[in-house]
Amino acid sequence: MTFSPEQLGQSKRDLAETLKKLRKQAGLTGDRLARRCNMSQSKISKIETGKMVPTLIDVESILQALDAPPALVDEVAELTRIANTEWNASRSSWRRGLEKRQTELAYLESEATEIQYFLPSMITGLLATPEYIRASLEHAPVDASKTVERKLKRQELLYDTSKSLTFILTEQAVKWSMVPLPAMAVQIDRLASVSLLPSVRLGVIPLGVSTLRGPLSTFTIYDARLATVETLTGRIVFRNPKDIAQHQEIFSSFKEKATFDNDARDLLHAWADSFR
Incomplete structure (x- = not known):
């Protein structure tokens, strides 16, 4: 479509x-x-x-x-x-204030019980260090200091044991160098640490793993009622059940290719060491 x-x-x-x-x-x-x-x-x-x-x-x-x-x-x-589809342009978020977008995300996260994140290109703010978050916002033509604070505040979600959070990251997303190499090592170490939290399941897809489709877009699924897709210039929101089901099917296909638990942490530690 x-x-x-x-x-x-x-x-x-x-x-x-x-x-x-x-x-x-x-x-x-x-x-x-x-x-x-x-x-x-x-x-x-x-x-x-x-x-x-x-x-x-x-x-x-x-x-x-x-x-x-x-x-x-x-x-x-x-x-x-x-x-049942919405388009939210990045420039609109800049005009309203990026921190308002963080408030909206916090609300979606508070309402959902199961959240699934597919991250093919870079690390999401929920998993990011403060330095990585600041670097990811350097392109924004507005003051992003409050947004950094809100992103860090949202990370409390990771410790909410009433939630089920599944993150699938490609190797490219893990290694995308938003910060200097030593800081990237710290960032990747954080991923390994977060994967031990009881509410979190974190998987990685190493380069070379054969997949049936290309990882085109970052997307998030909130329960079975809403899915959001991120692009370079904005965000698309899907509320139609068939569109949400299609994203769930795609997520499941990537999840089958991902490595989890100790095997994932072994990969993350090796990738972190490569940045030291």
């Missing part, structure tokens, strides 16, 4: 207008449609006015109640997937 950031906002309006138009063409009031779909009339109203973005399950129920033809079901389903 390809789309531009502009499409994401437009798709929500298009979806609301399309569903309202289809209901009227079927000669149904909002109340009658609501009864057929086992939804409240207020929910139908919010969907048709764009105040609420329906899930794919909601839309399938509505289209079934309207006896929509299969071709139309497929078309509206695709529109629903796009409407």
Whole structure:
């Protein structure tokens, strides 16, 4: 599925207008449609006015109640997937203040029980040393001092035994030199140390391991309700169950190729030594 950031906002309006138009063409009031779909009339109203973005399950129920033809079901389903996707540009985060982004992440992490992180290119802030975090923010055209503090504060999540945190890192991500070589050795040692925490499972994929697909993007899955994908210029948020399931499938495929526990720590210690 390809789309531009502009499409994401437009798709929500298009979806609301399309569903309202289809209901009227079927000669149904909002109340009658609501009864057929086992939804409240207020929910139908919010969907048709764009105040609420329906899930794919909601839309399938509505289209079934309207006896929509299969071709139309497929078309509206695709529109629903796009409407359940958000684009957050990096420049918007800079304008709002990068620390606000950290507050949003802290909220997502507090609400989730199981979080899965796929890191193909560099180390995430949750696992990073202060020096590594500061280096990773040097490109930002704003004061990042508060953001560094917030990132370090978020690391308390690692010690929350009510959470299940799984990190998969490629060898390239571990070795990407954001800081001088001695500091990189300290950073990699930290990964080995964090892997011993009871709430954390940390795996690494060494170079040379054969995988079925390329590690294109950093992504995070929060339970089975939300997935985020990081790019150089922003972040995409997926809420559609099928998109989340696809990311879970991809994560599982990389997890099967990863090395964990003592074998992973042996690799990390060797990589850290190579930087000393």
